[in-house]
Amino acid sequence: MHLYQTLCNHQEKNRSSFHTPGHKNMAGAFPSDLLELDYTELPDTDSLYEAQGAILQAEHAAADLFHVKRTVFSAGGCTLCIQAMLRLAVPDGGKIIMGRVIHRSAINTLALLGIEPVWVLPRPDAGDGLPGRIYAQDVEQALRKEPGAKAVYLTSPDYYGVLSDIEGISEVCRRHRVPLLVDNAHGSHLWYVGEGLHPIQLGATMAADSTHKTLPVLTGGAWLQIAEERYTADVKEAMALFGSTSPAYPIMASLDLCVDWLQQGGQEAYGQLEERVARLKMLAWQNGIRQPLGACDPTRIALDMSSIGMTGKEGADYLRRCGIEPEMADGGYVVLIATPFNSEEDFVRLEQAIRQIPVASPLPTMKETSAPPASQVVSPRQAILGASETRPVFFSVGEIAAEAACPCPPGVPVVMPGERITEKAAEFLSTYGISYIKVLK
Ligand SMILES: Cc1ncc(COP(=O)(O)O)c(C=O)c1O
Numbered sequence: 001m002h003l004y005q006t007l008c009n010h011q012e013k014n015r016s017s018f019h020t021p022g023h024k025n026m027a028g029a030f031p032s033d034l035l036e037l038d039y040t041e042l043p044d045t046d047s048l049y050e051a052q053g054a055i056l057q058a059e060h061a062a063a064d065l066f067h068v069k070r071t072v073f074s075a076g077g078c079t080l081c082i083q084a085m086l087r088l089a090v091p092d093g094g095k096i097i098m099g100r101v102i103h104r105s106a107i108n109t110l111a112l113l114g115i116e117p118v119w120v121l122p123r124p125d126a127g128d129g130l131p132g133r134i135y136a137q138d139v140e141q142a143l144r145k146e147p148g149a150k151a152v153y154l155t156s157p158d159y160y161g162v163l164s165d166i167e168g169i170s171e172v173c174r175r176h177r178v179p180l181l182v183d184n185a186h187g188s189h190l191w192y193v194g195e196g197l198h199p200i201q202l203g204a205t206m207a208a209d210s211t212h213k214t215l216p217v218l219t220g221g222a223w224l225q226i227a228e229e230r231y232t233a234d235v236k237e238a239m240a241l242f243g244s245t246s247p248a249y250p251i252m253a254s255l256d257l258c259v260d261w262l263q264q265g266g267q268e269a270y271g272q273l274e275e276r277v278a279r280l281k282m283l284a285w286q287n288g289i290r291q292p293l294g295a296c297d298p299t300r301i302a303l304d305m306s307s308i309g310m311t312g313k314e315g316a317d318y319l320r321r322c323g324i325e326p327e328m329a330d331g332g333y334v335v336l337i338a339t340p341f342n343s344e345e346d347f348v349r350l351e352q353a354i355r356q357i358p359v360a361s362p363l364p365t366m367k368e369t370s371a372p373p374a375s376q377v378v379s380p381r382q383a384i385l386g387a388s389e390t391r392p393v394f395f396s397v398g399e400i401a402a403e404a405a406c407p408c409p410p411g412v413p414v415v416m417p418g419e420r421i422t423e424k425a426a427e428f429l430s431t432y433g434i435s436y437i438k439v440l441k
Contacts, residue, residue, distance in 0.1 A: 015320065016346035018301070018336035019327040022189075023216040026341045030216070030254060039249045048073065048247045049240040058256040065259055066191060066225060068200055070232040072239060073255050074222040075247035078185040078210030079105035081224035083112070084238040085206045088231045089151040089179050090115050097142045099134040099154030099164070100373065100412050103183060106153065107404050107417065111384035112242075118146045119373050120154075122412065126162045126292045128365035129304065129332040131412045133294070136168030143176045155183040156199065157190075159328060159335055159410035161300025162292050163197065170203030179228070185210035186300070188223065189339070192262070192270035193298055200225050214299075214339055216261055218254040269340035274298045276347055277338050284354050299338055306332035309360025322353035330408035331432070332363070371428040374419040378440070383417035387441045393429050396421045399439035407432030 011025070023029035039045050046053035055073065062071035074080040086109045090096055093114030098106075100119045110117060120142050122132035134154050143149060152173050156164040166182065173180040182199035184190070188209035190197040199207040209223040224239070226232055277299050281291060290307035305315030316329035324346075328335040336350070377400050378386075388402035399421055406413040407429065414425050421437070429437065 013323075015323050015325040016342070016349050017325055018338060018342070018346070018350070019325055020213040020337060021217065021219050022212065022214040022337070022339040022341060023218075024339060024341040024346075026343075029341060030218075030257065034218075034250050034253060037250055037253060040246070045249065048075070048252065049236045049243070049245075051236065055252060058252070058259070062223065062255070062259045065263055066198075066200065068225050068227055069229050070224075070226040070235060072224040072226070072235050073247075073252050074224060074239065074243070075220050075251040076222075076243045077212070077220050078183070078208045078222040080239060080243050081208035081210075081222050082106050082183055083109045083242040084224055084235060085181050085208050086110075086113055086115060086151075086153070087238040087241060088234060089181055089206070095146055095149045097139060097146065097149045097152045097178075099156075100416075101131045101134070101155045101158050101410075102153075102413070103155065103185065104404060106155075106183060107380065107413075108384065110380040111417070112381075114379065114381045116376075116379050117416070118142055118149060119416075121373070122164075126160070126294055126296075127290060127304065129306065129330075130160055130162060130292055131158060131410075133162060134164040134169065136165050136172050139169050140172045140176075143172065143178065147176075149178060151179045151181055153181045153183070155185070157184075157187045157297045157300065159186060160292050160302040160333060161186070161297035161335075163295040163297060165295075166199045166202040166204055170205075173205070174203070179205035179231075181205060182207045184208060184225075186213060187297060189214045189266075189270060189299065190297065192266045193274060197297070198225075200227050206231060211255060211258065214337060215258050216254070216339075216341060217258045218248075218251045220248065221251045221255045221258075223255065270299070273338060273340050273342075277301060280338075280347060280351060280354070283351055287354055287357065288359055289354070289357075301336040301338055303334045303336070303354075304332050305329075305334055306363040306365065308357065309363055311363070315357075318357065319350075319353055322356075323349055324353060328410065330410070332365075335410075371414045371422070371425045374415065374422045374425060376416075376418050377420050378418045380417045383440060388438045389441050390436050391439050393421075393426045393435055393437050396437050396439050397423050397426050402438040402440050405429055405434055405437050407434060 041047040046055040098117040124132035290304035312329035
């Protein structure tokens with residue numbers, strides 16, 4: 001009973017959940033019999049990868065709500081949606097233009113499918129210590145340099161809620177006749193925020209939504225959203241290539257229930273959430289806490305604790321002492337995920353913590369968040385699947401990285417698998433506390 005007991009103990013602390021999942025473990029978020037519906041593929045219950053009955057109908061209801069050509073359920077998280085999306089757009093390998101703010105699920109998929117990335121770097125315009133945004137003109141330039149690229153792939157919003165210019169980038173992709181694939185793990189709810197900020201609404205071809213992060217869905221539930229007919233026929237096959245043959249029915253049922261919940265009150269719930277979070281962010285600014293600049297998800301709370309003299313990790317510990325569990329902390333920032341399932345008491349607790357937070361002089365700002373990318377010597381496939389060994393970072397200069405190395409994992413990797421490790425990269429990694437790295441033997 002180790003894990004079960006640990007979870008019960010954590011629950012007893014009664015911390016306000018500002019982390020995933022989006023349902024916040026709220027009593028009544030799901031019908032009380034949901035876990036009793038843990039069935040399998042039966043003649044009555046349909047089958048995810050060969051859906052013809054209730055699962056297909058539930059997926060169609062979602063697609064109707066979102067006005068997309070196809071919504072496909074995943075009980076294997078957004079990771080499975082990312083794998084399927086890349087398989088559909090780049091089925092037999094080749095080059096792809098990729099934003100360098102990237103989750104490891106995508107890096108691993110490059111290896112599995114033999115895809116070779118051509119990197120586009122974000123411009124650090126969201127503030128110190130943040131990766132920043134991918135710009136349309138940089139994507140345009142990359143596509144001109146690499147006319148054989150089969151797709152453009154990027155992550156937006158990022159962990160801090162920072163949005164890239166999906167509208168501008170999708171326009172560029174349309175002109176170059178390549179699909180735009182968006183890792184929208186943190187933005188499943190964006191249909192209902194602002195004027196509608198979901199990547200599909202802004203012109204993306206496909207988007208992978210980690211639905212469980214921000215919507216009332218059990219952990220592991222995700223949607224692949226497809227805007228173009230030509231990718232719909234093979235989508236189940238693409239998912240089945242990577243997914244478990246035992247997708248959890250309660251997870252899929254929670255995706256189905258979420259569609260109903262959004263239909264009935266999503267717009268209103270998110271309108272209220274935006275307004276509540278805006279007040280909280282204003283209070284944080286008034287207390288001297290910097291936050292990301294420019295276009296951002298209005299519901300994501302990212303607090304730069306370094307602006308009041310704390311590291312992100314110290315800030316997270318402070319919040320825990322105030323009864324709040326954040327989503328993530330790095331060198332400077334604490335990230336909190338707020339959803340309509342947070343109670344007013346959660347927000348009041350967070351506001352009190354912000355009001356009472358000890359304010360000191362800002363820490364020195366982290367101007368650079370990554371080193372310039374080094375040259376790609378072998379493909380990610382050769383690097384990740386090849387024989388490797390672990391080396392101290394300082395004895396790795398000149399070697400070929402067999403893994404991605406990133407000082408703060410949601411940020412821009414300093415080294416990608418297949419790149420030669422430069423002195424600058426090794427110095428950078430050491431400065432940020434990374435002492436070992438896997439290199440090719
Ligand atoms: C940007 C990004 N993409 C993809 C994923 C993978 O999502 P999932 O955990 O639903 O597989 C994550 C998870 O944290 C993420 O942050």
